[in-house]
Amino acid sequence: MSERFAAGSGEDIRVEREGSVATLVVDRPAQRNALSIPVCERMHEIMDGIERDPGIRVLVVTGTGPKSFVAGADINELVAYTPALAYRHIEVGHTLFTRIENLHVPTIAAVNGYCLGGGLEIAMACDIRIASANAKFGLPEMNIGMVPGWGGTERLQRLIGQSRAAAMMLTGEMITSDEALANGLVYRLFDSVDALRAGTDELAAKLAGFAPLTMRATKEMIGMSAGLSPQQVLQRDAAMLAFLLTTTDAREGLTAFLEKRPARYTGE
Numbered sequence: 001m002s003e004r005f006a007a008g009s010g011e012d013i014r015v016e017r018e019g020s021v022a023t024l025v026v027d028r029p030a031q032r033n034a035l036s037i038p039v040c041e042r043m044h045e046i047m048d049g050i051e052r053d054p055g056i057r058v059l060v061v062t063g064t065g066p067k068s069f070v071a072g073a074d075i076n077e078l079v080a081y082t083p084a085l086a087y088r089h090i091e092v093g094h095t096l097f098t099r100i101e102n103l104h105v106p107t108i109a110a111v112n113g114y115c116l117g118g119g120l121e122i123a124m125a126c127d128i129r130i131a132s133a134n135a136k137f138g139l140p141e142m143n144i145g146m147v148p149g150w151g152g153t154e155r156l157q158r159l160i161g162q163s164r165a166a167a168m169m170l171t172g173e174m175i176t177s178d179e180a181l182a183n184g185l186v187y188r189l190f191d192s193v194d195a196l197r198a199g200t201d202e203l204a205a206k207l208a209g210f211a212p213l214t215m216r217a218t219k220e221m222i223g224m225s226a227g228l229s230p231q232q233v234l235q236r237d238a239a240m241l242a243f244l245l246t247t248t249d250a251r252e253g254l255t256a257f258l259e260k261r262p263a264r265y266t267g268e
């Protein structure tokens, strides 16, 4: 089990690799892991490698504890507003979070502390959010005269509904991990950061063990449903199933069930 939550690597952002699981670790504890432009730009470079590596089947995003996952965009940069910097800041965040959202493998946000502003926005770009009990979630930009600028207004409404999302944004209040579990923002909650670490490893290993083509197809089906009519969704699902049934992995999965043995997927 890696010390992926450990602070002090000297780099503000690092990527760790364990088998087919890659983990992005934001490591700026003195700034509560705030996302600066250089950190976002480095994450783009890391994503270049992850997108091209067929050996990676799961991406985990987390921060070094013990207090913070990611406490938002770097306010020190926001206060140094210049049009050029601002445009670069908006662009680098939007494109980064969209890359994470559209990644061909499943993504897990392992939330081990404050998950605020841009931190909640990157967590919502992930497919699954799991958290330790100490985690707090919010879009607190209202408290500093700002607005969520990296897609959080839309993603939060989509995940927990307009009513609760509006209340969080208009009050700038944080919610607890229990509240985030109850409203569906978080899939699974762990008693401690250590338990979250173990739970992250277990969930990542499970997702990495599934058929890669099926995982990719399911992610695309989830992402593409918005904007399609019910009839188009049914046609899309039928076409995806028909394709998957021609793959070796689908035959392996079905046969393994009938033979009462674990499936061994090859990605073909």
Ligand SMILES: CCCCCCCCCCCCC[C@H](O)CC(=O)SCCNC(=O)CCNC(=O)[C@H](O)C(C)(C)COP(=O)(O)OP(=O)(O)OC[C@H]1O[C@@H](n2cnc3c(N)ncnc32)[C@H](O)[C@@H]1OP(=O)(O)O
Binding pocket: 030, 031, 032, 034, 067, 071, 072, 073, 074, 075, 076, 078, 085, 086, 087, 089, 090, 093, 114, 116, 117, 118, 119, 121, 140, 141, 143, 144, 146, 147, 148, 149, 150, 152
């Ligand atoms: C098209 C062109 C026009 C574009 C215009 C717009 C351009 C800019 C676009 C950027 C898009 C950003 C989008 C994003 O949605 C916006 C944000 O994320 S804004 C930030 C939101 N987050 C917050 O408001 C949280 C702020 N932090 C806190 O509330 C608290 O720090 C905490 C997280 C609750 C932790 O509290 P404590 O444990 O008590 O710790 P401290 O408060 O003492 O903090 C310790 C230390 O960390 C520093 N720090 C904390 N958060 C940040 C941060 N987000 N950025 C920078 N630094 C942070 C804090 O200052 C302390 O530092 P120290 O004083 O010790 O030097």
